[in-house]
Amino acid sequence: MLPRLLSIDKNSDLNMQKNYAPARIESDAQAHWETQKTFKVTEDATREKFYCLSMFPYPSGKLHMGHVRNYTIGDVIARYQRMLGKNVLQPMGWDAFGLPAENAARKNQAAPAAWTYANIEYMKTQLKRLGFGYDWNRELATCQPDYYKWEQWLFTELYSKGLVYRKNAVVNWDPVDQTVLANEQVIDGRGWRSGALVERREIPQWFVKITDYADELLDEIDNLEGWPDQVRTMQRNWIGRSFGVQMDFAVQGRTNAAGAGSAGAAGIQDSDESLTIYTTRPDTLMGVTYVAVAGEHPLAVKAAQGNAELTAFIEECRQGGTSEADLETIEKKGMPLGINAIHPVSGEAVPIYAANFVLMSYGTGAVMAVPGHDERDHAFARKYGIPIKQVVHPVDGSTVDIQAAAYIEKGVLKDSGPFNDLTSEAAFDAIAEWLQERGKGEKTKNYRIRDWGVSRQRYWGTPIPMIHCEQCGTVPVPLADLPVLLPEDIVYDEDTINPIKENPAFSDCVCPDCGGKAQRETDTFDTFMESSWYYARYTCPDADAMLDERAKYWLPVDHYVGGIEHAVLHLLYARFYHRLLRDTGLVENNEPFTRLLTQGMVVADTYYREQADGSKHWYNPAEVEVERDEKGRPLQAVLSTDGQPVIIGGIEKMSKSKNNGIDPQSLIDRYGADTVRLYTMFTSPPDQSLEWNDEGVEGAYRFLKRIWALADKMGTDPDALAGKSGSVPIIFDERQKTARREIHEALQKANYDYDRQQFNTVVSACMTMVNALYKLGDAVGDQAVLHEGLGIVLRLLGPIAPHISHHLWSDLGYGDDILNSAWPVPDETALKQESIQYVVQVNGKVRAKVQAPAEADKAAVEAIALANENVQRFIGEAQVRKVIVVPNKLVNIVAK
RNA sequence: GCCCGGGUGGCGAAAUUGGUAGACGCAAGAGACUUAAAAUCUCUCGACCUUUGGGUCGUGCCGGUUCGAUUCCGGCCCCGGGCACCA
Numbered sequence: 004m005l006p007r008l009l010s011i012d013k014n015s016d017l018n019m020q021k022n023y024a025p026a027r028i029e030s031d032a033q034a035h036w037e038t039q040k041t042f043k044v045t046e047d048a049t050r051e052k053f054y055c056l057s058m059f060p061y062p063s064g065k066l067h068m069g070h071v072r073n074y075t076i077g078d079v080i081a082r083y084q085r086m087l088g089k090n091v092l093q094p095m096g097w098d099a100f101g102l103p104a105e106n107a108a109r110k111n112q113a114a115p116a117a118w119t120y121a122n123i124e125y126m127k128t129q130l131k132r133l134g135f136g137y138d139w140n141r142e143l144a145t146c147q148p149d150y151y152k153w154e155q156w157l158f159t160e161l162y163s164k165g166l167v168y169r170k171n172a173v174v175n176w177d178p179v180d181q182t183v184l185a186n187e188q189v190i191d192g193r194g195w196r197s198g199a200l201v202e203r204r205e206i207p208q209w210f211v212k213i214t215d216y217a218d219e220l221l222d223e224i225d226n227l228e229g230w231p232d233q234v235r236t237m238q239r240n241w242i243g244r245s246f247g248v249q250m251d252f253a254v255q256g257r258t259n260a261a262g263a264g265s266a267g268a269a270g271i272q273d274s275d276e277s278l279t280i281y282t283t284r285p286d287t288l289m290g291v292t293y294v295a296v297a298g299e300h301p302l303a304v305k306a307a308q309g310n311a312e313l314t315a316f317i318e319e320c321r322q323g324g325t326s327e328a329d330l331e332t333i334e335k336k337g338m339p340l341g342i343n344a345i346h347p348v349s350g351e352a353v354p355i356y357a358a359n360f361v362l363m364s365y366g367t368g369a370v371m372a373v374p375g376h377d378e379r380d381h382a383f384a385r386k387y388g389i390p391i392k393q394v395v396h397p398v399d400g401s402t403v404d405i406q407a408a409a410y411i412e413k414g415v416l417k418d419s420g421p422f423n424d425l426t427s428e429a430a431f432d433a434i435a436e437w438l439q440e441r442g443k444g445e446k447t448k449n450y451r452i453r454d455w456g457v458s459r460q461r462y463w464g465t466p467i468p469m470i471h472c473e474q475c476g477t478v479p480v481p482l483a484d485l486p487v488l489l490p491e492d493i494v495y496d497e498d499t500i501n502p503i504k505e506n507p508a509f510s511d512c513v514c515p516d517c518g519g520k521a522q523r524e525t526d527t528f529d530t531f532m533e534s535s536w537y538y539a540r541y542t543c544p545d546a547d548a549m550l551d552e553r554a555k556y557w558l559p560v561d562h563y564v565g566g567i568e569h570a571v572l573h574l575l576y577a578r579f580y581h582r583l584l585r586d587t588g589l590v591e592n593n594e595p596f597t598r599l600l601t602q603g604m605v606v607a608d609t610y611y612r613e614q615a616d617g618s619k620h621w622y623n624p625a626e627v628e629v630e631r632d633e634k635g636r637p638l639q640a641v642l643s644t645d646g647q648p649v650i651i652g653g654i655e656k657m658s659k660s661k662n663n664g665i666d667p668q669s670l671i672d673r674y675g676a677d678t679v680r681l682y683t684m685f686t687s688p689p690d691q692s693l694e695w696n697d698e699g700v701e702g703a704y705r706f707l708k709r710i711w712a713l714a715d716k717m718g719t720d721p722d723a724l725a726g727k728s729g730s731v732p733i734i735f736d737e738r739q740k741t742a743r744r745e746i747h748e749a750l751q752k753a754n755y756d757y758d759r760q761q762f763n764t765v766v767s768a769c770m771t772m773v774n775a776l777y778k779l780g781d782a783v784g785d786q787a788v789l790h791e792g793l794g795i796v797l798r799l800l801g802p803i804a805p806h807i808s809h810h811l812w813s814d815l816g817y818g819d820d821i822l823n824s825a826w827p828v829p830d831e832t833a834l835k836q837e838s839i840q841y842v843v844q845v846n847g848k849v850r851a852k853v854q855a856p857a858e859a860d861k862a863a864v865e866a867i868a869l870a871n872e873n874v875q876r877f878i879g880e881a882q883v884r885k886v887i888v889v890p891n892k893l894v895n896i897v898a899k
Numbered sequence: 900g901c902c903c904g905g906g907u908g909g910c911g912a913a914a915u916u917g918g919u920a921g922a923c924g925c926a927a928g929a930g931a932c933u934u935a936a937a938a939u940c941u942c943u944c945g946a947c948c949u950u951u952g953g954g955u956c957g958u959g960c961c962g963g964u965u966c967g968a969u970u971c972c973g974g975c976c977c978c979g980g981g982c983a984c985c986a
Contacts, residue, residue, distance in 0.1 A: 061986050101986065174984075185984040233903060237981075240902050327982045331900035360900095379900080452983090459984060530986070570903080571981065603904095604980075656980085685924070686911060692979075694911065698925050705939095706924085712939085752922095755915060764913065767923035774923090777940090842919045847967045849919055873953090887966060893918050897966045 023711035025675025025806070032806040033134055041822065042136040044092050046556040053089040054557045055081040056538055056596075058565030058573075059096045062122035062144075063103055066129045068605040068657055069566065071667045072683045072693060075803075076602055076762070077564040078135045079684065082802035083757055084562075085136075086826050092557055094541040095130060095137040097123050099146035100464045100530045102185060108463075108495040115463040116491035119146060129668060133676045134805055141544045145533035146463075150540065152486035153549035154532055155468035158211075159479035160587060162469075166212045169477070172456050173325050173364050176204035182500050183460040189324045203321045205299070205364075208458035209467060209526070213579050217242050217450045219593075220578055229598030231690065234570045241571045243451025247283035248435045250444025252294060252344035252371070254278060254302065255352055278302060278344065278355075280371045281449055285438075286430035287373040289419035290394035292384065294344040295337060295356045295370050299363040302355060306340035313338055313357065320359040335360050335383050347443045348420060348434075358383070365453070374409065381409035394419050395427060455576065457529045462501045464527030465489070472514035472521040481515050487523070501525075534573055535580035538563070538595060550589045563596040567690070570601060600760060603692035607663040609652035610640055621662035622649055624695075654694060665695055677804035678704040684803050685766040706766075707807055709773055710800075713793055714811050723786035739784045740833075745775040746792045747833040753799050754828070765799060772796050795827045843868040844895040845877040853894075861888045868894040 036042060046052075057077030060070050074095075081093040097119075104115035111118065123144060130137070143150055161167045175184040179197035183206075188195045213220075221242045224235050254276040278296065282288070296303050298320030307313040316338040323329055336359045343352035360379070361370055374384030374391040384391050393405040395414045403410045413427035421437065422430050438444030458467065466487040468480035480487055490509060493502040503509040504525050514521035539550055542557040559581075565573075574596075581595040610627045611619040622642060627649055629640045640649050657664040670679050682703035687693040717724075726733055735743060753768035776792045779785040794817050801808040801821050812821035836857055841864060843851040851871040855864045865886050868874060874896065881898035888894050 058986095063986090098986070103985080183984075187985045189984095237903055241982085243902095325984085328900075331982085333900095456983080461984085529984075531983095534986085566980095566986090567904085568980065568986080572983065573986085606979085653978085688912085691905080691912090696911065696925070699911065702925055708939090752915080759915085761913095763911090764923080767913075770923055840919095844918085844967075847918095847965095852919075885966060887918090889918055893967090895918075895966055 023708045023807070025677060025707075028810045029132075029134060029676050029806040032809045033131065035809070035820075036134075036136065039820075041820075042093065042138050043140055044090060044138055046553055047090050048556075050090040051088075052557060053081075053084040053091045053562070054542075054560045055084060055091060055093045055562045056541070056560045056564070057093075057095075058563070058569065059098050059534070059537060060126065061098045061101055061103070062119055062126055064122050064125070066126055066133075066667055068665055068667055068683075068693075068695065071133065071679060072605055072689075073564060073566065073602055074130065074133065074135050075680045075683050076600065076689050076760075077562075078680075078805075079762055079802040080562055080564065080600075080760070081136055082805060082822070085822060086798070086801060086824065092141075092541070093135075093137055094141040095135070095139070096142050096537060096541065097144040097146075098530065098534050098537070099123065099144040100527075100533060102187070102461065102463070104463045105461065105495075109497055109499060112496045114491060114493055114495055116146065119144075119463075129671075132671055133680065136805075141541050143537065143540055143544050145465075145530075145537065146489075148486045148488055150537075151465040151489075151533065153540075154465055154528070154536070155480065155485050155487060156482055157536075157549060157583065157587065158528075158532075159468055159482070159485075161211060161583065162479050166215065166583070167209060168212070168454075169207055169209050171205040171364075172208045172210075173203045173205055173362070174208075174460070175325050176202045178202055180500065186324060186326045189326075192323050192329075200322055201324060203323070203325055206460075208456050209469070209524075210454040210456050213455045213576075214450055214452060216579055216582055217244065217452055219582065220575065223578075223593060227594065227599075230596075231599065231601055234567075234574065234599065234601055237570045238575055241452060241575060245283045245449050245451070247281055247447055247449055248285040248431075248438065248444055249279060249281045249367075249447040249449075250285075250288075250347055250371075250438050251277045251279050252347060254355070255343045255345055276302065278369045279367045280369050281366055281447060282371055283449075284373070284376065284427075285434040286413070286416060286422075286425075286427040287376040287395060288346075288348060288371070288434055289416070289422065290373040290375045290392045291346060291353060291371045292374055292390045292392055293354050293356055293372045295358040295361050295372055295383075296340075297361040297363040297368040298357050298359065300357070300361075300368045302342065302369075303340055303357040306342060306357075310341075313340065317357060320357065323359075330360055330362065333359060335379065335386070337383060337387060339387075347438060347441075354389070356387070366449075375405045376409055376411055378409045378411065392418065398426070455529075455531075455579070457532055458526040459529055460501065460504070461527055462489075462493075462503050464530060465532065466503070467524040467526050467528060469524040470512060470514060470521045471524065472517060472519060474519050475514055475516040475521075478514055478516050478521070484515065489527070503527075531573060531576045535576045536584065538577070539581075539584060539590060549587075550584065554589065555591055558590055559592050559594055560596045562598045562600070564600045564602060564689075567601040567603060574599070600689055602689050603687065604656045605693045605695060606654050607657050607665060607695040609655050609661045609663045610642075610649040611652050612649050619652075621652075621660070623662050624665070656692075657695070665697075670700060674700060674704045675806070677707055677806050681707065681766065681800075681804045684762040686763065688761050688763050706770060706773070707804060709777070710793075710796065710807065710811070713773060713776055713789070714815055717789050717793060717815065718781065718786050720783065720786060723783045724790045726787045726791070728783045733784050733787050735784050735788070739779075739782075739788050742775050742779060742785075742788050742792070743830075743833040744836070746772050746788070746795060747829040749775075750795055750799070750827055751829045751834070757799075762803065766803065769796050769799050772799075797821065798824060798827050839891055841868060841891075842893045843871060843874050844893065845874060846897060847895060848877075850874050850877050861890075864888050864894060868896065 055077055057074050081091050085091040099119050104119050107118050108115040175189050177184050177194035177197050177199055179199040180194060184194055189201050192201055193199060194201055221244055224238055227235055298317040303317055307317050323333060337356040340355045340357055342355050344355050345352055372380040374380040375393045376395055391405055394416055396417050397414050416422050416425050416430050422433055425433055435446045466489050468485060468487045470478045470480060472478050510523045510525050512521050512523050538560050539554050539558060543551045543553040577595050584590045608624050610622045614620050626643055627640050628643050640651050641647060642649050655661050667679060682700045685703060686699055749768040749771045753765045756764045772792055773796060776789055779789050797808045797812050809821050812818060818824050838854045839857050841853050841855055842849055843853055851873045853867050853871055855867050865888055878898045883896055883898045885897040
């Protein structure tokens with residue numbers, strides 16, 4: 004089976020044979036895959052399918068290291084599955100809508116579309132240069148009308164099913180630029196361009212009812228066995244189903260105005276209003292000493308009428324960002340409204356406060372506060388001198404100082420009127436029933452997850468296919484009129500905020516129902532809408548429907564790879580969307596992704612100098628030299644150009660803002676794609692963060708050169724390569740047997756690690772093999788082991804460093820195309836050992852290593868261990884109490 | 900603030916998941932080859948002690964369970980990710 008090998012004249016192209024020249028090998032291999040259409044796939048009912056997907060990139064300009072890592076992991080899995088014989092689909096496309104295109108357009112005065120398409124073109128050449136095995140026939144970009152048309156269609160379908168609605172929601176408002184800001188554009192509470200203090204403002208927005216699917220999305224997390232526990236836990240917490248009690252507090256008009264100022268408060272009268280709150284701790288109800296409402300709450304708004312101080316406070320509450328992190332970390336402030344809530348059980352009046360940490364859009368915009376048993380309420384009560392009551396006591400009867408700190412554990416109720424001496428658990432039900440009987444409240448299931456707000460007040464996105472007609476109200480755009488095209492040939496300059504807002508050419512339209520004048524919705528979709536179903540569209544990218552029958556062959560995705568930062572939002576929206584597709588009859592299963600690998604971030608050192616204005620100027624690691632002591636600890640870092648020190652800013656995710664990115668392209672140009680792929684796979688396991696290190700890349704390159712040299716070391720004797728000495732099978736000597744055992748043990752390890760996707764140790768196993776092969780010489784037996792071993796190494800490395808593996812495999816005559824070769828399995832006879840090493844411990848400490856025959860039983864192993872001189876020395880005068888023998892591993896002698 | 904991870908030599912890591920801590924690689928040191936350098940090859944490489952046989956300590960910190968703990972349990976410290984309009 005070695006015709007090609009025999010025909011090679013090793014001296015004919017000496018340079019190429021002697022030196023590893025990745026550029027040429029890689030372009031040859033890529034040309035081979037291209038002309039053979041190696042990665043083009045179609046549905047084939049006779050073969051097991053495998054759909055391997057990596058999260059598609061945002062076309063930001065060029066690939067970054069995170070992309071390289073993500074796509075290498077995906078490609079390794081895809082190629083491995085292919086070599087196992089499956090019909091593998093691995094597509095690629097572009098998450099093309101988004102804010103950066105608008106920013107770039109503003110800066111470069113070019114249309115976002117042109118910028119995006121240019122980036123796609125360049126990044127595609129980079130992906131090809133890395134040798135990823137994609138079926139490019141299925142490429143898609145989410146900004147293409149034939150893609151977003153179907154998303155618009157689905158939205159109108161959801162509207163007709165009542166799964167879509169419009170309501171007011173809070174946004175970040177820049178009062179100077181008169182525009183909505185993304186959270187990213189709010190820096191320290193100010194607009195990024197104007198520097199103005201950001202305000203919270205409510206505007207009408209479209210929502211999709213993900214809460215209708217909350218139970219299903221939560222319950223089926225249990226079935227996602229191929230997902231990391233970390234992600235499953237995060238999603239469970241995100242959905243955050245809780246069981247609690249919703250109850251009403253009657254509102255009593257003004258009584259005491261303590262601290263509420265004086266002016267104008269007299270206008271408020273007794274009312275029969277009430278406010279509704281939700282709590283997961285009804286057992287603490289008797290400890291309520293105040294109630295807090297959002298600044299926008301009708302009660303607060305009403306109380307503020309004519310009250311300048313309260314009006315000013317409510318105004319202050321509107322300032323700052325809308326993100327949860329902002330709201331939770333701001334200084335908690337409040338102001339009494341001068342009205343009281345009536346405790347539903349005790350009838351006691353407790354003050355109602357407006358508070359800056361209560362948001363109108365979350366829950367009911369009002370919370371009951373129990374300072375004794377909630378940390379935040381406790382801090383607030385201390386600040387405003389509100390009483391702190393203890394109503395829950397530890398079960399063990401111990402006492403706690405409730406004035407010093409909140410007691411948040413469950414326990415036994417005291418000072419709770421009719422509920423005294425009940426446990427928290429019993430009180431939950433008792434209080435709920437008490438309220439229910441009196442029509443004041445009921446047990447409720449609540450979710451932390453909120454409906455998905457999909458409106459964005461931006462240009463570069465999918466137009467929301469809705470029309471506002473004065474006669475007919477809101478009317479969805481009918482399928483025949485889809486897609487609602489986003490105009491791409493628009494003018495963009497520094498002052499452009501949004502070319503489709505206040506643009507009659509876009510917004511003026513005719514009502515599909517009455518034919519009268521109407522206005523288009525000018526908001527666009529959240530880009531998560533596009534990324535929530537792209538995996539399905541890849542199966543039938545040219546379908547004249549959202550999806551066709553092909554989706555049923557390929558879905559679900561068997562393996563999905565992407566960043567851990569998508570653990571909740573993207574992955575939850577995609578799970579939700581898949582169910583929407585299912586309930587529209589487009590897919591047949593419940594979950595989109597069977598197995599998930601969340602890859603860690605690529606991180607690197609950061610360096611900066613403080614500027615005069617207090618800001619930081621970040622220097623790229625390539626511009627900095629680090630001085631180290633003899634142990635390699637960094638002493639200081641200096642800028643190469645001026646030799647002056649820079650501050651070492653610690654290790655952070657590679658990013659533009661910290662300027663600590665390493666451009667993959669320069670590494671590919673210098674070392675080739677295989678080295679970059681190998682390095683990223685070897686340095687860290689896929690799910691951990693990867694710390695960048697230039698010398699490590701050099702090491703990966705060195706390893707590939709060693710393999711290249713090994714190929715050169717292999718002779719051409721056809722008998723040796725066939726495992727024969729003349730016509731007789733080779734009898735291996737001890738040294739050769741040892742080499743074979745090392746190789747097959749490493750193979751066993753590599754296969755185990757391929758299966759659990761720990762690719763760094765797959766590479767380690769390959770290195771171990773190569774080290775063993777380097778010890779072999781020219782003897783016939785050595786050559787046979789070398790030939791066998793290198794064949795194994797090439798196939799193990801095939802998915803990781805595909806170009807060199809492809810080249811050597813065919814060049815050395817192992818076969819035609821390595822992708823079509825059989826995956827290697829360990830040879831049992833090579834693994835067999837006559838004697839086994841046991842570690843002998845005395846009282847848990849290693850004291851000796853002994854050899855025992857492989858067939859020795861426990862008693863025999865024990866005897867051999869006890870016979871050891873060092874073991875006897877440590878037993879000394881003590882009595883042997885117990886001997887533990889772990890087969891094939893260890894003996895522990897317990898002596899006292 | 901809340902939720903989720905992580906912490907092992909000078910560095911990245913490994914330990915088939917309760918059984919030899921540090922595989923594999925980087926950096927460093929020594930040697931071989933070379934006129935020389937680079938490249939390549941070989942060896943050493945956790946800390947401390949040592950009579951050179953070996954011994955003691957060591958996986959962020961404190962405690963516990965166990966014949967035996969990087970691994971399990973309780974408490975703490977530090978670092979990172981996500982927090983709904985970055986993608």
